[in-house]
Amino acid sequence: MALHDTTGDPALDPTAEGGATVHNCVAGEWRDPSGERHPITDPGTGERVGTVGYSTAADVDDAVAAASEAFADWSQRPVEERIQPLFRYKALLEEHQEDLARTLATEHGKTLSEARGELRRGIENVEVACGMPSLLKEGSGIVEGAAPDIDEAGVRQPLGVFAAITPFNFPGMIPLWFLPHAVATGNAFILKPSERDPITPARLVALAHEAGIPEGVVNLVNGGPESVNAICDHEAIAGVSFVGSTGVARHVYERAAAAGKRVQAQGGAKNxxxxxxxxxxxxxxxxxxxxxxxxxxxRCLANDVVLTMDAVYDEFAEAVVAEAEAAEVGYGPDDPDVGALITSEHRDEVAGYVERAIEEGAELLRDGRDVTVPGHEDGIYMGPTVLGGVTPDMEIAREEIFGPVVALSRVESFDEAIETLNASEYGNAASLFTERGREAQQFRREAEAGNLAVNAGTAAPMAFYHFGGQKASFFGDLHAQADDAVRFYTDQTVYIERWPGE
Structure with a gap:
């Protein structure tokens, strides 16, 4: 499937080779990065759909300089003025949502329905940021007579230039966790998206400019590790947001924090x-x-280890296998149940986890490794795979798989289930299925994860709540979205006032 018509799109110029060349955007100017160019591939077909250049440290310097210059004016504008482009941005995102979803499904491999839902989640963050005048009031009230003849007030102020380093798995939603909040609070912003599917993020930035966000307030740099390290080290960047694997999250957190930055780094998970x-x-x-x-x-919210009470284990396993067998695997833009994986190397890694689990004694209840989608034989596919008899010591029960794998484990009691969950080094999300209020209450009080759900498969918070990873799933103090985002992007000054009488 071809991408949308790139004619006239400043972010995506057509190339002689076909597809689209993804540019950087610095101070409103779309330009090629200085580094090597790499192909962008549709994982559902194996076909090349575009090209992206990698940025050097000098390219990052240019973006930071542009953002710093824009911040001087933008930060002084009234918050009511700063949010007006975000209202227009929301409208443009909704106007282009279907086209964006098709582009996203093509370059990433996920299904069209998943792409639509992802973009909707991103738009919800723009909606929340449009309420920034009210959000900035939090902790900013005045206390008359805080001390004799003294009034005090808390005032939230923007800090400067912020950068976000976002992953391949949600190229539409996760940039919107950060961009609207950074802009609405009065900061300038640099987005460094994944090099694997950078077309959707580039279009998000182009629409931000079309909405009226001034040149230099939102910038885009593409690239790999050199770009990431340059962002972490740059002395003029006030804070860094990151979403990705735990190993890289820890690296970004330690490197950026050592350079004196605020950092929120969302890592991996084992839910x-x-x-x-x-x-x-x-x-x-x-x-x-x-x-x-x-x-x-x-995705980091995938619940792939299922701790099942022994009394219902066999019946539940049969139901899970039936659901897995009913799921249609196919080309994402055709909107099946399960789309493609991002690269063949990643598919092989997921398949390797399954093979080692079998070697460790797990029972293969449903094998999805040998899947071919007619008409898309060069695509990168794996069907839902179900393993039974998984024990907590197995690799597949401990490590993030990032593939369509369900691991079923028997537990004798609810207490044992809670203990097993809490023994994980990760703490991103967990879900409970029950009809007992007592179990739900114990789960809420004792489960060590930042996002919890009862009788819901995925604990994905709405945009007006923060995204709360814990333990090795998050490094930092303030999370993405909602009130935490406001606190991350601002600092609070306490203003003390006295007027002595004559």
């Missing part, structure tokens, strides 16, 4: 589902398979 013997098993199976296999399992 658990607990299935009580009171649960509606068919419902739980449907939501479990959907959670583990949506976006082909390439």
């Amino acid at each position: 658990h589902v607990i299935v009580s013997d009171s649960a509606a098993l068919d419902f739980a199976a449907e939501k479990t398979v959907s959670s583990a296999c949506a976006c082909a399992g390439e």
Whole structure:
């Protein structure tokens, strides 16, 4: 499937080779990065759909200089003025949502429905940022008579230039976790998207400019590790947001923090589902398979370890296998149930986890490794795979798989399930299926994860709540979205006033 018509799109000029060349955007000017060019591939077909250049440290310097210059004026504008382009941005994103979704599904491999939902989640963050006048009031009230003849007030102020380094798995949503909040609070912003699917982020930046966000307030640099390290080290960048694997999240956190920056670094995950013997098993199976296999399992909220009470284990396993077998694997833009994985190397890595689990004693209940999609034989596909008899010591129960794999484990009691969940080094999300309020209450109080759900397959918070990873799933103090985002992008000055009498 070809991408949208790039004619006239400043972010995506057509090339003689076909596809689109993705540019950087610095001070409103679309320009080629200085580094090597790399192909962008549609994982559902194996076909090249574009080219992206990698930025050097000098390219990052240019973007920071442009952002710093823009910040001087932008930060002084009234917040009511700063949010007006965001209202227009929301309207433009909704106007182009279908076209953006098709582009996203093509360059990433996920299904069209998943791409639409991802963009909707991103737009919700723009909606929240449009309420910045109210959000900035938090902690900013005045206290008359705080001390004799003294009034005090808290005032939130922007800090300068912020950068976000975003992953391949949600190229439409995750940039919008950061961009609207940074802009609305009065900061300038640099986006460094994944080099694997940079077309959608480039179009998001182009629409931001079309909405009226001034030149230099939002900038785009493409690239790989050199760009990431240059962002972490740059003395004129006040803060860095990162989403990706735990290893890289830890690296970004340590390097950027050592350079004196604020950092919020969302890492990997190993999320658990607990299935009580009171649960509606068919419902739980449907939501479990959907959670583990949506976006082909390439998401940090995938619940892929299922701690099932022994009394219902066999019945639940049958229901999970039935759901997995019913899922259609196909080309993302055609909107099947499960789309492609991002690269063949990643598919091989996921398949390797499955093979090692079998060697460690897990039972292969449903094998999705040998999947071919007719008409797209060169695509990178793997179907839902179900493993039974998984124990906590197995690699597949401990490490993030990032593929469409469900691992079923038996537990004797609810307490054992909670203990197993909490033993994980990660703490991103967990779900519970139960009909008992007591179990739900214990889960809420004791489960060590930042995003919890009861009778819902995926604990994905709305944009007006922060995204709360814990333990090795998050490095930093303030999370993405909502009130945490406002605090991350601003600093608070306490203003003390006294007027002595004559």
